[in-house]
Amino acid sequence: MGFARLLSIRPPLTLALALLMALHVQSLNAAQLRIALQDADTGEAVVDAVVEVHIPVAMQNGFSAPQEFSVDQVDKEFVANVTVVNVGSRVLFPNSDDILHHVYSFSPAKVFELPLYGNGRSVDFSQIFEQAGVVELGCNIHDWMLGYVYVAATTLAVKTDENGQATIDGVPEGSYTVSVWHPRAAEDSAGLQHSVEFSDAQPSTLRSALSLTRDNRLRRAPNVSRTRYR
């Protein structure tokens, strides 16, 4: 055991295969990317990995409409832990806890801070993410609180579910670079960059194994839940 403890949910492999088979049989006419990621070391599903299809800037018009997202703070955790947004989107950081939070980021993609605030509606806790990149969210009060906002260039980005699977629909036909990102993915890990052929005729498949580093996340303070004293 160590600082590098793996957060993992072990999905039944058979179920994953069965699902893949079903998708394959159900043939669709739009270009689709079906993704399945697993841990290169343990074979377990890689959850909350972000897969993005990089299409040329000229083609991005139809895929860059700004949207609004929300990263909630529940029981002193960021929910969801990983949020995928496209450039220009607004992200709200509501506070569902009874106590105040101080959300900050020193990530180059977006440096910001939301000084101590509660769940009052009058507070503006939204940020617009203009630059693509990964933004690490922290709370200056609760050091273990760690969340990620993945700012993608287009809407062609998705995060894997608890089975390590995800699907991207509506990809134009052609050959594009597909990147994979995960908080614990080693920089030199294989399977982070792929060149994938997309066709309307049949869905493309990305099955990849990632090398994960240890989890450097701070552990929660044991006396963190003070609700019962209120």
Place this chain on the structure above:
Amino acid sequence: MTTGYVGRLTSHEPVIDEARAALMAIFSFRSFRTRLLVFLLALMIPVLLGIYVFVNRENNQYTTDTINSYLELGADVFDFTREEHKNTLLTITSTMTRDWGFRNAFGTGDPYTIIDAADNILLRSLGGADMMLIASMDGEVIIDTKIQGFESLEGEWRELMDSAANDLNGIGDAIINVAGVPYQITVIPLFLPTPVAWIFGGFPLDKRFTDTVKQSIVSDVSIVEFVQDKGQEQTPADVNVIASTLSADDQVRLTAQLQRSGVTFSGTQRINLADGEYGTLMRPLYGEPGDSLQTVAVIQKSYNENFENLEAFQRVLLQFYLVVIGISLVVVVVLARSVTRPILDLAKRVKRIEEGDYGQSVEVSGRDEISQLAGSVNKMASGLAEKEKVRDLLGKVVSHEIAEELLSKTIELGGEEKVVSVLFADIKGFTTLCESAAPEAVLTLLNRYLSAITKVIEDNHGVLDKYTGDSVMALFGAPLTRENDAQNAVQAALDIQQCMVQLNKIHREEGLGLMEAGIGVHTGLVVAGNLGSQNRLNYTVIGDSVNLSARLEGLTRIYNTANIVSAACVQAAPEFIYRELDLVQVAGKSEPVRIYQVVGTRATITNQQQRELTAFADALASYRAQRWEEAIAKFEQLQLSLPESVRDDSLYSVYLERMTYLPNRNLSPDWDGVFAFNRK
């Protein structure tokens, strides 16, 4: 012990005996008190010494244990203090990483801002932290307040970083040499919110630190490093004192000692410093054995203060011993006196008893052994006094010798046969004397006479047997036999005659009648012993010889001589001059007895006496030859030589009277000349 035993090694036995004797001589003291004193001291001193040695040893052990536990405790406190400091350091750095201002400063990525923020923290730590180093997660130095000059973590710094990376909480600590000073270093990650940097903090284990520790453990603390070049393990390591609470002098002493003894973490060493011995314990700080640099903490505690207590205790103990011995001596002296005084009194008393003083009994008080002894001595004295009284009385009633004989032996009836010279003496014509004098005067006269005669007899070793009126019976040869008993008896006879002359001289002066003694002496076999009944005894002699002696005494009246001695006595005591008186047959005896008169000794006899004796012998020969006329003439001639007053009552007149009728008897020609006395 008059002779030494040097050179007398012929056998072991004498040597051992001599040695024993010498030992006895050493321990045989004149006085009881000295003996008691020596005994007490011999008993007490080893015990006291034993106690002293035991207590001393226990105390030493206690001191050593105390110092050891002090040091153990001190070392633990040292470690604890270091741990506390370490925790403080962690607290400081940890708090710093959560400081929004610092986070903001770090977020800027500007080293000058970061180093200012770090210095600000150090300043605010109030000495809790002395240095700070921030490195990126992969070990690139971002800032270093000590400016050690490396851009990337290396050596122990990197080891520490790696160990922290492997720790559950990302925390690590180590002692690292910073510019020659061992530093306690801690490290924690900086979360922003993921770990982005390592924050190293440190404080020096220096004089300030050792002083702090000394305040809590009251022992000296030194930080010492051992420097040894690789491959030079044979030579002693260089020892440097980095920080110490010791004086500079003591640091030099410590260095010299540690250079010899090296590094050891097991047990307490003893190291001599300026003011005595110090218990010394080491604790590891930095480096492993065999490393070129090894730093240790040296905890030291002086034995002195404990030994001072010990010495105080020893002084008190010695004083106590002196008091105990002093009291014991006084008690012994008093006790000895209480014993020896009565004993000395008793000894004096016994000495007096030995000298014959039975009076003045010793006071008896108490019921102890000495009192019992005193009581016994008193009883013994009174017993002896009584016995002496009896002996005195006995000596008066009987002769001294007989008294002794009676006292010395078991008194029993019966006797023994022995040759004894028996002397009878009485006063001729005592009855006539009594008629003419008052009874008191007679008694005075008699007592004077008897006393005188008794003295003469005893002076001549005779034993007075009894008084019968004016008659005295004395024994020579009973109960004790002497070589010259007969001689003594004859001499006594002569002395009695001499004594009578003296007495008569006194009597003449007092106008009293003159006395003449008749003495008979015979030497012969008698039976001597206790005579009488079981309850009343009399030591005496019996037998024919006694009777004969009495007869001879009686014959002095007939022969008109002062004494008559038997032939047996003459034979036994030939030293004297005798003249033969006659050959007689006494009553109750068949054998005739030749009787003599003792005239004197060869020294005292005069020529005239000698001529008279010769003439008498000549006359006696004529008489025995029955030449009567010739004999009568010779006796008349002899009678004429006597003074006129005694002519008619002389020996010669006896013969002349006898010869008035003998010629008329028809005596046979071979007549033996024996004259028979038929009456007793």
